[in-house]
Amino acid sequence: MTFTARYPGRCASCHCQIVPGDEVGYTQDDELVHADCYEPDTEPEPGPPPTCPTCWLTPPCEHTEEP
Numbered sequence: 001m002t003f004t005a006r007y008p009g010r011c012a013s014c015h016c017q018i019v020p021g022d023e024v025g026y027t028q029d030d031e032l033v034h035a036d037c038y039e040p041d042t043e044p045e046p047g048p049p050p051t052c053p054t055c056w057l058t059p060p061c062e063h064t065e066e067p
Helices: none
Strands: 002-004 023-026 032-034
Touching: none
Parallel strands: none
Antiparallel strands: 002 023, 023 032
């Protein structure tokens, strides 16, 4: 998520000046960066492992074929 800076600062990514009115965002480490330098965490959270529709165990099981 980005927002408009209200105070001056320094970009943690490119180390250039941030002036009020610049679009900025915070990294996962809570560092302020320009919107152009901002890379949100796009890696999805891992979901549950797939299960066998017959026995509901995590493959390999007796119902799945070996590759």
